[in-house]
Each structure stands twice: as C-alpha cells, then as structure tokens.
Amino acid sequence: MTDVHILYFCVFVLFAVPGTSSLDQCAEFKFPTLERQLLVAREYTSITLPFQLLTAACQHQADFRITIAKAQGPLFEQLCDIMLIKGTCHASYKHSGCSCSEKAGEYVLKKVVDRTDKTWTWWTSNGIAKTKAIAVHVIYGARITNLTLTTPQQRPLPIPVPLNDSVDVVCEWENGNPPTEAVLLDTRRQKLQTGLRGKTIRYRFSAVTCEDAGTVYCEAPEATENKSASLVIQSCSDNSRFLPVGAVVGVACFIAVILAVAVAVFVYRKRRHERPSPMDRQHARDVMGLETLDRRRHANVTSVNRESHIYSDISDTSSQATERNADVYRIDYLHPVPTLPTHSEEDEPMGYQRPAGPPAYAGLNPTYEPLRSVYANLQIMRQRLRGLFPRS
Numbered sequence: 001m002t003d004v005h006i007l008y009f010c011v012f013v014l015f016a017v018p019g020t021s022s023l024d025q026c027a028e029f030k031f032p033t034l035e036r037q038l039l040v041a042r043e044y045t046s047i048t049l050p051f052q053l054l055t056a057a058c059q060h061q062a063d064f065r066i067t068i069a070k071a072q073g074p075l076f077e078q079l080c081d082i083m084l085i086k087g088t089c090h091a092s093y094k095h096s097g098c099s100c101s102e103k104a105g106e107y108v109l110k111k112v113v114d115r116t117d118k119t120w121t122w123w124t125s126n127g128i129a130k131t132k133a134i135a136v137h138v139i140y141g142a143r144i145t146n147l148t149l150t151t152p153q154q155r156p157l158p159i160p161v162p163l164n165d166s167v168d169v170v171c172e173w174e175n176g177n178p179p180t181e182a183v184l185l186d187t188r189r190q191k192l193q194t195g196l197r198g199k200t201i202r203y204r205f206s207a208v209t210c211e212d213a214g215t216v217y218c219e220a221p222e223a224t225e226n227k228s229a230s231l232v233i234q235s236c237s238d239n240s241r242f243l244p245v246g247a248v249v250g251v252a253c254f255i256a257v258i259l260a261v262a263v264a265v266f267v268y269r270k271r272r273h274e275r276p277s278p279m280d281r282q283h284a285r286d287v288m289g290l291e292t293l294d295r296r297r298h299a300n301v302t303s304v305n306r307e308s309h310i311y312s313d314i315s316d317t318s319s320q321a322t323e324r325n326a327d328v329y330r331i332d333y334l335h336p337v338p339t340l341p342t343h344s345e346e347d348e349p350m351g352y353q354r355p356a357g358p359p360a361y362a363g364l365n366p367t368y369e370p371l372r373s374v375y376a377n378l379q380i381m382r383q384r385l386r387g388l389f390p391r392s
Contacts, residue, residue, distance in 0.1 A: 043140035142220035147227035187214025210236035
C-alpha cells in the first residue's frame with residue numbers, strides 16, 4: 001500500500017488526581033470503528049474522528065489531554081493537544097490544523113492533512129494501550145519545483161544562445177497521489193520528454209534553430225504549480241519576439257480602420273436620407289414667400305381703405321381745392337399712396353395657383369379727389385401766367 005499513509009493517533013491521558021477508580025475508567029475511550037478502515041481526503045482538508053467517553057463522571061471530574069503525535073520510526077513528533085477540562089474541549093497548537101468540538105457528550109476531533117502526514121498513534125499513559133491503526137488516503141496533485149535551461153558552458157539562460165548550439169533542460173518535480181506523470185513541452189507545446197514517479201526530467205536541444213525559440217514548459221495534470229522558462233536564440237530573437245506582436249498590432253489597426261470607414265458611411269447615409277432635397281427646399285421657400293406676400297397685401301389693402309375714406313370727404317370745388325392746396329400737398333407727400341410689391345409669375349413654382357382675393361385697387365375712389373384738385377390748381381396757374389405774359 002504505497003499510496004496510502006497509515007495514520008496512528010497518539011493519546012496521552014494526564015489525570016489531575018491520580019489513583020481514583022473513577023478516573024481510571026476515563027482512560028477507556030470509545031473509539032469509532034475505524035480500525036484498518038480507509039479514509040479518503042484531499043490535501044489541506046480535514047479528517048473527522050468522533051469519540052465518546054465511557055462514563056459521565058469523566059466529563060465532571062477528570063482533567064486530561066489528548067496528544068496527537070506523528071511517528072517517525074521509534075520517535076514521535078507532537079502535533080497538537082486536545083484538552084478536556086471538566087468535559088469542555090479545548091485545542092492548542094492550532095497552527096497544526098487540529099480542532100476539537102463537543103455537542104451533547106459527543107466529541108469530534110479534526111485534523112487537516114497534507115502530503116507529509118504518515119503515521120499517527122492513539123495510546124494512553126496508564127499502561128492500558130488502545131492503539132488504532134487508521135489508513136488515510138491523502139489525494140494531492142504533483143508539484144513542479146524547478147525548471148532550468150543551461151548551455152554546455154553552464155551559462156544560465158535566458159541569455160541569447162547562438163544558432164546550432166546545444167541547450168540542456170532540467171525539470172524537477174514531486175509526484176502526486178494518485179501517481180501521475182510530468183511532461184516537458186516546447187514552444188509549440190509539443191511533447192519533448194515524459195517523467196514518471198517524480199523522477200527528474202532531462203532533455204537536450206542538440207542544435208537549436210529559430211523554431212525552438214520561445215517558451216519551454218514543464219507541466220503535470222492537476223499540478224499545484226507548473227513552471228516555464230524562455231529560450232532566446234541569437235539572430236532569431238528579434239523576429240520571433242516582435243513578429244507576433246507586429247502581426248497583432250497590424251491586424252488590430254486594419255480592423256479599426258474598417259470599422260471607422262463603416263461608421264462614417266453609415267452616418268453619411270443616415271444624414272443624407274434625413275436631409276431634404278433641393279426641390280423640397282425650393283418649394284418650402286416659395287410657400288413661405290407667398291405667405292409673406294399675402295400678409296403684406298392684406299396690410300396694404302387695409303391701409304389704403306383707411307386713406308380712401310379721408311380723401312373721399314374732400315370737396316371737388318376749385319375754391320375749396322385752392323384753400324386746401326397746402327393741406328392736400330402735405331397729405332400727398334406726408335401720406336403717399338402705398339405701393340404694392342411686385343411679384344412676377346417666374347418666382348412662383350410650377351403649378352402654383354394664387355389664392356383668390358380682392359384686387360389691390362378695390363378700395364380706391366375712382367375719381368381720386370386729390371389729383372383732381374391738383375389738376376385744377378395747375379389750370380388756374382396756367383391762365384394767370386398767360387395773363388401776365390400775353391403772346392405778341
């Protein structure tokens with residue numbers, strides 16, 4: 001049974017008041033039926049061993065301790081103490097992974113196991129030996145402890161190695177339970193050498209090439225720790241080191257440019273679709289211009305109607321026209337007749353029909369009295385001039 005560690009628990013019972021019969025009975029432990037049985041536990045987990053004192057008197061009268069020791073041949077190495085003080089369980093040396101708990105008179109002893117645990121023993125100090133042999137199967141993975149690359153001149157790597165030079169690879173490791181194998185891999189993760197039963201793995205590159213440059217690995221299944229080392233070769237180190245990086249950077253830049261162009265095209269098409277066409281913009285301007293023109297026409301018609309009522313009250317007699325000549329002159333020049341803005345048909349869009357409405361001259365007086373009085377005044381002035389300057 002090479003892969004199973006036999007664990008013996010050493011129990012020292014120290015009595016506070018020796019010689020009493022009741023205390024002697026406390027030396028008798030009710031061990032669990034674990035003799036020659038197999039406990040399976042992974043490394044750094046705890047095994048549980050319940051036990052019970054035979055009498056209730058031991059819980060109240062006896063003060064003793066249980067010492068757990070690891071046997072190294074004829075010698076014992078103390079691991080921890082479990083103190084039972086009036087039925088209360090206490091643990092010391094907690095760094096060793098021992099613990100004790102009690103519930104309703106039942107005690108539970110726990111111990112965290114690792115790959116170094118081998119032999120433990122239960123026994124008592126009063127000469128009544130109660131030895132239990134308990135087989136514990138501790139499961140743990142392999143551990144790669146060291147990986148070195150050297151040249152025949154014993155130069156440590158990763159200094160550059162000349163082409164066609166030889167390189168020695170050494171991998172040291174510890175086997176696991178269950179046993180496994182360790183493998184040595186090159187930079188392409190191809191197997192170079194295999195090691196069994198924890199034996200050191202050795203491999204030699206007789207003549208290194210540029211294809212060998214990179215990382216060398218030493219690994220084991222479910223290992224707690226693996227190792228790797230770099231192999232740098234002269235005249236190939238720059239290319240092998242920076243070529244993958246350059247390729248990755250180039251591909252990333254190319255993808256970024258493609259994405260930028262795609263985003264720009266998408267945004268341009270979206271804005272172009274949302275932007276109105278030239279015909280739509282011209283139609284909008286025409287509609288706005290015609291609406292403004294209609295508003296101006298309506299304002300002008302209202303103003304002309306107000307002025308026409310004023311002019312219609314003026315008498316057409318020449319005497320009254322002469323007396324109001326100055327007033328008419330002032331009215332004509334201070335309140336000129338508003339003119340309508342011109343709007344040619346060329347400015348109107350094709351197919352547009354002007355809205356129906358009253359013409360601009362609808363509110364004007366057909367006789368337009370102010371002009372008639374001015375004309376009469378001009379006739380009077382003409383006659384007077386003829387009287388002053390008769391023709392010969």
